[in-house]
Amino acid sequence: MNDVQTLAAQSQAVWEEWNALGVVERAALLNVWADNLSQRGDAFMDAASLIRFHLNQAESLLAPVHDMPGPTGESNELYTAGRGLFLITGDESLSVVSLAGQLAAVLVSGNCALLAPPNTLHHEAEALIGDLVKASAPNRLVSLLSSEMTEDAIVYAPICGVAAVANSATLIAMNRKLAARDGVLVQFVAEDNASQLPLVASPTYLLRFITERTRTINVTAVGGNATLLELGSGEH
Template structure:
């Protein structure tokens, strides 16, 4: 448990800096990551394509600020941000493509990631995380813990969501664990089809990992309703 807390504290320490990077900057870094993953050979070709797909989705959906109407003259902007630390896990059917698709979507959206998988997947996870660091990603933005830490990971208040790949039974099991946690509700994003990837392959999948934010700038004092400036200015 001490090791898990240390990992999550490290993620929390770098999350704001990662989230404050531009979406375009994260996309550029993850595209470099996809090239490194692709260089591992045919077994990782689909994983590299999945990374690029999530980057393309983020460029289309996240990489711009939307201007909203300002009924009283103010400027309103809608944009997205990461939510915090996302857990990623999976059972025996977890593939490199699913793993990299989940990682790419969570990271490009501005989240940190902690991966917890069976030992049979550990080498695969360590390989893609090493490639991520080679591409220039800060080493504490994405980290791995053992499967024995999964229950503690899902219960931890720093974890805001879980992305998992597995059978329906596996998904039900992790969903029960999430339902039993105290405090902030963590979202579950699950893929059960590793042939067609109907969830991870959706063009809006990356939106599962963001929170919407608004920024309002009050400009009424410099060109809005001038009568507002007269309030309280009567003779005494």
């Protein structure tokens, strides 16, 4: 458990820096990551294609900032941000393509990650993280766990969500462990079709990894503000 907590803390330490980059800058860096991966051979080329798909979706779904003028003249901007630390995992049905697709969605949305693949994908996971660092992503943005650490991560790590590709029985077991955690509910993004990936490869998959925020800029006159404050105070 201590190892999981240490790795989680390392990823969280660079999360705010990554989240503050914004969608466009994160997507540009992750495109370099996809280029690096595409040079590794066929399996990684398919992974790179799914990464680029999510990056394109991010620029249309997540990057725009929406103006919402307020009734008193203030400017309200609605934008997206990451939520924090996600655990990305799966069973033996997890492929390098689905692993990369989940990781790309988590990262471009502004999150950091713990990666806990099955032992059969440990080497490929190392390659994903290595090429990500070569693309100038913050070191420890993604921390790699051994498969033996997965349960500790599900039960004890300070995660805000889990993304998993696995069979139905495994997903049900994971969901029960997450439900038994104390504190805030952890989001569970579960894919049980490892061959076709209808969820992981869907155009709106990214929306499961974001939160919405508003930024208010007060452009009203001082007198108007004073009137509002007076109306809000209400004498009794």
